[in-house]
Amino acid sequence: MSSAKLNQLPLTMEAPWTHPEPLTDIPDGETNLLHCSAWSDVNNPLRVVFKAWYEFPHDSGTERVDIFLDDDEDNIIESRTWSLPIAVDDYFIEIGANKLLDGEHKLSYIMTNFNGLPARSYPYTLTIDKTQPQLATDSTLIFPPEVSPPNSLTATYLADQVNNDQVLATIPDYTEKKVGDVITWYWASSDTDVEVVDTLTLKIDDITGGLPQLAFSGSMIRNSGDGKRYAYYQIEDRAGNVSLDSEHIELQVQATLTPRNLPAPKIKEASGTGNTVILDPMNARQGVTFVIPETQDIHPGEKVRVLWGREGKPGYYVSEWVELPLDRLISVLKAYMPQNMGYSFTVKYQVQIMDGSANQGIDSKTLTVNMNMVQSSGLPYAVCASTSVSIGNFPVDGLDVTLELEWFWILPGQYVRIWAHGVSGIQPAAEFVLEAGLEATEANMGDTITWKITAADLAPFKIPSELTVVTVFSFDDKETWMKEDQDRKYFLDLEK
Template structure:
């Protein structure tokens, strides 16, 4: 990496051209890794940097932080080349193959929105890959970046040759009765069939797998319908580490079965892996219910969600001012109130109300503060007409998606991607972040800088900015914290650092990663 020169005026001039061979490993600066916006948010115990399956159908956009001392021209262009190293290619079982996959050359000052290349789809195959890039500056200096390892999964899981629920205990003559529920904790337990020994892939012999390809982050959904292909959702479960290495079982509550009425029903399940490959569907089992049905009223619906009578998906962007629960006209009884429930009463972030949006209306508002904690989860919604003898309605289950359009951290002390230590003589560097959809003071935010150590760039440095701080306001820019000059001096000059932010919407049970910000530390502009 070239060092800055000083002109008589005190301003930084461009570095002199030198031969590429003059750079040695000991004095080389490494840029930050490439950035792939399409990558999924990391989850605990699952492979990091997972590329969604949908992103493999089009050229993959790879972005780069702005580098220092850039001054391309027609005479002295600058070039970036992106390299891919095959750590493991599932299609061919190849390893350790390094190839250039994209390149771009600039002959004029580089615009921020032009710092990207696109990787052709032929390189986006099943496997584990290492990406890094190299920049040749206008003066001939060549600087490599640190590496980014990504995982690509285009193969859906396999449910086996006969994917059918089995039940524990077994259902005699395929008929459920009141006695069955009374003897089995008011539920029907369905077990996914484990793979046959001959279907287990090499290296997994002797292990118990829920199904072939089961992994942390997979989602299992199960249904109880009057049609073999029905989609009356009973439950949704995202697999954790504890779910692997043993048979997988799910529960059909007796109340759900009773409210569906007597007669033949068809339980089945679906599996969707974390990458989003083709949805895998089981076959349906025919079960008859001959018991005491619950004459429950039809379920409510969510005005802003899309789906069917029993299940739906809710995008928070469509409920920026809250969600609207709509009860059916048949549930309106003159003189009686109706109480609407969002989540099971007594559970975290549940909400209930008996006040419609206006007198006589069938619509009830769920405040936005009770939507965000249920993101990436399924929330049960139902109502109860408040008259003697009435039972709660059937349940509508809505899967709340993640919010999008998240803000980035900002600092007045970072200008054009540079943080200059000499400018901090008057005070520390302060870091702020704007508001986001469904922000609430019940949420928590953490922020920190990740860089390398001054004097020993082999060591990582973490500088906390905010640690599990309560969100102080919902409608103004949030001050995350400050770092003084002495703290920032721990970072190596001329090396890039990264500002990380994450937010918990559910009382620290889980965390959503926000977009990071890259900058370069310099001691002085002179």
């Protein structure tokens, strides 16, 4: 039967498919692209698979399938004849790689049955790509002139904020770019010591708008060490065809950070010289000021931060990274002062390391600060409504004890403890607690708080005797309490 007559046959056979199956389609990519592994192994050629064309196969005669491309029935690329019946798993034809041409094709077939009657299939679109990506004639990565030979890739270049702790390289444009191309770039010290830096998969915008630059991070460069290093890349298309390596560019790397001389800070409000100073709380009523010493090892544009107090404890403070002010002064607010009274601690500043991590810094030398406790004369104490009380004529509602929540450096999160002690009627001493730990808050600061001493509270005490009402404070979230102090006591005479 002639081709012209065959072309008039209705499409009655279902379209074939392949095993292995094509890759999943991606936006702007090829249709039904076969990975090269589907056809490149001569011992496992591509199979074109058909659906069985009979529900109940005939058991005698022969049948034939002719596979052709692109509606050209004369362009038969493979044929197969079966002796009936056909086994259910035998409906396929193997196609050698040499018969699969580059490009997008329509794969169709004509089945001629045991009576010699032909039937044509619907087409199956398939894309074959056998061509490896072709790099530019000069494929060498293009680095900024500041780091390209004869210059070196230095720590100063990476530390420059403009460069964001990395160096970028441009790929020379290449022909036949395709969506799904994967660019892999490498960093090597020799032919055997090679590190994969990263990979990049091209999207349509990369094809139409220009190839992205490749980033070599500062951390990777530093970890690789100094000396001669080689950078290059390779491209693999979505079908698995791999380009040759690009030309290697030799770079001289001097990225190791050199030690810096960062003298200890000074605290403007503290007194003393040398490595240890004394800070009077009265001098830090508005906070403290770090003085960053003059040094050649803080470079223009670098950021610094200060660290104050006891790490992990109340009152510990780490400032934000800021460019070093012209006056070299950085303030710490008064909110971080009270919690550190009575302690000795070290302070320092840091210079930011440009390694992609916002929390890393080079430490300065440390300064030890001995911060005194505030004088007790500056703190209030609980006061009874009278200086003496008669047990026999004790107030029915109890005796008022008051405290004004107003003192030097009062801040939310500070605490008050009040208790009373004296001579016991049967034991050497007796006591009771009026307040275990009242917290100063935004709501109650400045208020006068009242407690009651009841007759029952006084029952254990010897009469007559003296009752001592003690007031103490905690400025560090109850980690420590001030010692009992004569200046913060109230004495109440107990009478019969």
